[in-house]
Amino acid sequence: MIKFFRKIRQKLLSENKFSKYLIYAIGEIVLVVIGILIALQINNWNESRKQSTAEKEFITSLKNDLKQDRIFIESVIELNEPRIEAYKILNSDLHNLYNNDRKSLDSIFKIYFRSQRTFYPISGSYESAVSGNQITVFKDKVLLQKVVKLYNSTYDRLIDNGQILDERWAFLSKKYSYERRTGKFREMTSEQLTEFLDDVYHHFKQLEWYLKQLRLAVTEIDKIITENQS
Template sequence: MSQNKTSKYFKYAIGEIILVVIGILIALQINTWNQQRIENKQELELLKALKDEFEYNLSEVDATIAVNKKTTKSCLTLTKLIRADSLNKMPEYVDSLLLNIGDFTSFDARTGVSGEIVNSGKLNILKNKNIRAQLGNWLTLIADCEEDILFRSDNYTMNLMPFLMKRFPLSNGELTKNLAFDKMNYLETYQEKSPFRINISEDDLMEFENQIWHHKHNHDYVVINERNIRDFIMATIKMIEEELKSS
């Protein structure tokens, strides 16, 4: 009888242990499911935030490309007028072209969401390795473009502007100035033309052509960077949309 009781108690203890183990395994599985559900929710929120950010950047880079396209076109037109020695024949047109070549802009990317994901350790929440790699490359791409932007600006300020200021009534550009970000029309401009005229000699023409070419040359690097950035943004948005569809 004693042996039977011991056997029953042993079986009972084994059963209790098995139940406890099963309970622990179930609890762990539930915890895993909950953790996975939380991570899936976080990933979905990050993907949606990234999509919004990159779509905003797409609209911004498109606007920048449009403005800088006008700058490029004005450089080409000025070069034609220089070579035809026609600057004095259409001074108002030259005024507008000189305004346009200085009206270049640069793409200012919004990187709040992407920067936080990369720098705060949230990158692993994103399961798609291609999107993770894309975000790392995105921040590097933006940083690499800054040098060309600064070089263009410095050359325009230190080389082209001093040349123009001695030979052209640049204030006439005020008559046609229109700042895209001036949504409420706060801008106040000159209402009368300058009394001064274009004062450029034949000897200055080659230097003027070279100055315009150099400005366009520096500007070209920025423009190409912007086109590449646009392609990168489009590819990133496509990746995110495909990931959202599969979520």
Template sequence: MLAFFRRIRQQLLSENKFSKYLLYAFGEIILVVIGILIALQINNWNEERKNTQLEKNYLISISTDLENLSLNTQRIYVDQFDEKIENLLFAKKYIEVPFAIVDTLQFINTISKGAASFSGFYLVDDEAYQELVSTGNLRLIRNDSLRKDLSEFYTDMKVQAELSKRYNTEYGNYINAIRPFNNDNPSYVNLYDVNEFLEELKTKKFRQLVDHELTYGYRTRRMAKNVVKNAQKLKERVEEEIK
């Protein structure tokens, strides 16, 4: 192609047709510019296609994170806290109106389970979103509303996790101080600890700790339920965007 244009150029120059040569040269420049513009447009299309695929990959990963967050929060902080609160209410019922204990070991173990999960809410599945932010690729999420909602959701999760670290109760430590807990034999309580445990149930301090732990349990379960609900709602929005 270049050889063809070169021959035309040489022919026009040899024939002394300068005006036609200028017109030809101008036409050649236009063709070059058009070629460059076409190349740039193709490059832009390719870049846009890559960004679209990258955005889709990120959204798929975020959807997976939200699914895991929802399932894990339900399992660890809703279901387990349902049981935790039930056991604490059992202890509170006995403290307020003592009843005959049929199985002392089972009774103590039930109350002891109220001490489970007393170190705060800290569960966050946000690897995909954090990668988006750290790499500067958050701009790839073209839906402004979705990008804003993702930012608000994960910021709120971080705030809640930080706040929960400050909210710790003494109930778990208190229970462990009355009776040692052995993972290999969680149901075992020796006779001395049984007697001490039953005596502690009558104290004002134990009653206050149960109420404090219940407050923490209700608060954490409510927060966990909101996380599950909001994660599921956001996951639906992300999946709509993927489609």
């Protein structure tokens, strides 16, 4: 093709047809520019297609992660919810149960002092998109705002509160290791029972707040999972 254009150009010059050559040269330049623009457009289309594919793959992977997070959160809530009722009974009737119904008291104690579990999210898909700087060019800004809020605010707050809850749980577990090991209360004075309630109260209040935040996280997760679903 290049040789073909060169021959035409040389023929026009040899025949001293400068005006026609000039028109031809301009036309050749226009064709080159059009070719460049077409190539750029094809390249842009390819990049846009790759970006769209990457965004779809990210959203699919992210939603799969969040579905697993939701299952984990629900299991944590289910495990900890009985503690709420157990604490209410301990708080309102500990002294009476201790003096008159140790068997029921020991059963309630076992419910509150069962193993604790806190939530840590699956963040592989999100962190990969952030570290690769892909997330900044994704087009679904509404969804991305929800995702960023979930991971950078809600999840961070949950992790911090979970760590505090674990610390308070570790304190309780160590201080009342005899009760946990035997499943029975040791002999305690009225003052020691009150101290026990105070210790449990600090853990309970943190747990209550933590469960509230977990439920809010589930609400946010559901909004992201159902986004753009037909």
